[in-house]
Amino acid sequence: MNTELRRRGHPADRVAALLTQAELRVRAASKFGPIASELLVTPAGLEQATRHRVAAHHAERFRAAGCTRVADLGCGIGAESMAFLAAGLTPHPVELDPLTAAFAEHNLAAVAARHGLPAPEVRVGDAERLGPGDADGVFLDPARRTAGHRDTRRLASPDDYSPSLTFAFDLATAHATGIKLGPGFDRELIPPHAEAQWVSVDGQVVEMALWCGAAARRGVTRSALVLRSESGIAELSAPADAPDAEVRDLGExxxxxxxxxxxxxxxxxxxxxxxxxxxxxxxxxxxxxxxxxxxxxxxxxxxxxxxxxxxxxxxxxxxxxxxxxxxxxxxxxxxxxxxxxxxxxxxxxxxxxxxxxxxxxxxxxxxxxxxxxxxxxxxxxxxxxxxxxxxxx
The missing domain is CATH 3.30.2130 (VC0802-like)
Known part of the structure; x- marks a missing residue:
């Protein structure tokens, strides 16, 4: 393919970009399904993007909280906002990196066209400076890796996340808020008023989300959401950590x-x-x-x-x-x-x-x-x- 495109006179850098997108779209199918063939993605953006099944669950949280407009602060290539659109919500995406924002805008236009909706504009800039605007719900997926489009590394300290956790927690005091974090997030940093939900997909734990305000459920601070291809969705929830069971003799x-x-x-x-x-x-x-x-x-x-x-x-x-x-x-x-x-x-x-x-x-x-x-x-x-x-x- 590379040789054929070069033979037809296409510049080498364009050929490389096209082939990279083709490869990334194949990989993206496991996260986004059939629409992956219409998306633009970066290696880092794909790695950090939420799976469509999990993003759909996030969208349903905001619908259940009565939200209609959700600010997606740090939207990446647009995974969450695509799910918001599909759920009938109006996303207000913000992205710091201009190239990633351009890709997100393309991706949102593809999803909007499928649903007969106007394509949302992606605001480019610092989420902490731009803020949620007039949105009645806020979703944050703080960058937990170094900046760049490929070969990024994980940030060791939550203090280095962007947007910062301090900003995210402040928003959570006034809005229905969801904050996507890694499964190994320090439990000591979980606010006492938040619902912490760990999510697994086909046996792999993919995230821990904090839900606050109207997006949190009364009487629940701990939950495990299990998504399996063969058996659907199941959830175990509780008002607090459960004490371990007693040790017993080995059974059958x-x-x-x-x-x-x-x-x-x-x-x-x-x-x-x-x-x-x-x-x-x-x-x-x-x-x-x-x-x-x-x-x-x-x-x-x-x-x-x-x-x-x-x-x-x-x-x-x-x-x-x-x-x-x-x-x-x-x-x-x-x-x-x-x-x-x-x-x-x-x-x-x-x-x-x-x-x-x-x-x-x-x-x-x-x-x-x-x-x-x-x-x-x-x-x-x-x-x-x-x-x-x-x-x-």
Whole structure:
């Protein structure tokens, strides 16, 4: 393609820009769906943009709060404002970077045309200086990376966010406000009047949003919103962090709570729903003697406890003809990808191995996934080397 376009006389820089956009649009489809083929994106803008399913949830928050005009302060390439348009709200987008603002204006025009609406203007400038204007709702997605269109790096301190958290929190005292932040945002900085909601999409925790004013729900300060392609939307909410469940003996089933539930510290509430207990203090696995279907956790049937010493474990897995092994760990100092390589598995069967602590003791649990309340299913293939699950314990 590059050679053909150059042969036809197109300048090299234009050809490079066209090919970059084509590649970015392919990647953008997972976030924006079919309309991605009409959008203009930058690498940094795409990385930081909200997935359309999550942005639609944000828009519904403002609709439920009675808002009609929402200021999108720090709109990036326009993901949130596109969702506001689709929900019948009038967005007032602001973007500091002129190129990103131009891309956002193009993207909003594409969405507006689909809905027969006028295209919103993107104001270019500092969101803290321009402010929300006459909007009755405010959404902020503070830049948490260094400026630029590619190869940006994450900012270590919330003090460096743009717009600043001080500005965002001040707005939240007078407006229905949503503030998109990273899942690992320091909980000590969460205002006491805000509702903090952690969101996961198909098992990946993608954000923590703070909702304030009319956008917050009465009696809720912690929630976990779980979005799954196969099962839709589910939410676990509470007035405060839930105390952890009691530790109990290992049952027939092990539950791995969704990351949003873990981040929201609602494992205790989930345990009560499942009639389950913790496998060990501060380890985010639950166990029960019965299987209960839930959107908030992955369920596994424990087949047996294997030796935890590596040499004995390798021998035990070989004896069971296991060649494909999904390794999960919490509370164990091990690299799953490196361990899988050392185990040199060659069998025909597949399974899941949990390396964790039960009642404070290191164990290796061989298990199989449960697809519903009555039917165990084989484990999914293991993640590629280098993509080992983090240990949040």
């Amino acid at each position: 089933y092990l539950y791995e709570p969704d990351g949003a539930v873990i981040r929201a510290r609602l494992i205790g509430d989930l345990a009560a729903r499942l009639d389950a207990g913790m496998v060990s203090p501060a380890i985010a696995y639950l166990t029960s003697d019965r299987l209960t279907a839930t959107p908030f956790a992955q369920a596994f049937r424990i087949i047996e406890t294997l030796p935890s010493r590596e040499k004995d474990l390798r021998r035990a897995l070989a004896a069971r003809d296991i060649g494909t092994l999904e390794i999960k760990k919490r509370g164990a100092d091990v690299d799953p990808a490196a361990l899988r390589k050392r185990l040199r598995l060659q069998g025909s069967q597949h399974a899941t191995l949990f390396l964790t602590r039960v009642a404070g003791r290191h164990v290796a649990l061989l298990a199989e996934r449960c697809v519903d309340a009555g039917s165990p299913a084989p484990s999914a293939p293991p993640a590629p080397p280098g993509n080992a699950e983090p240990d949040p314990s």
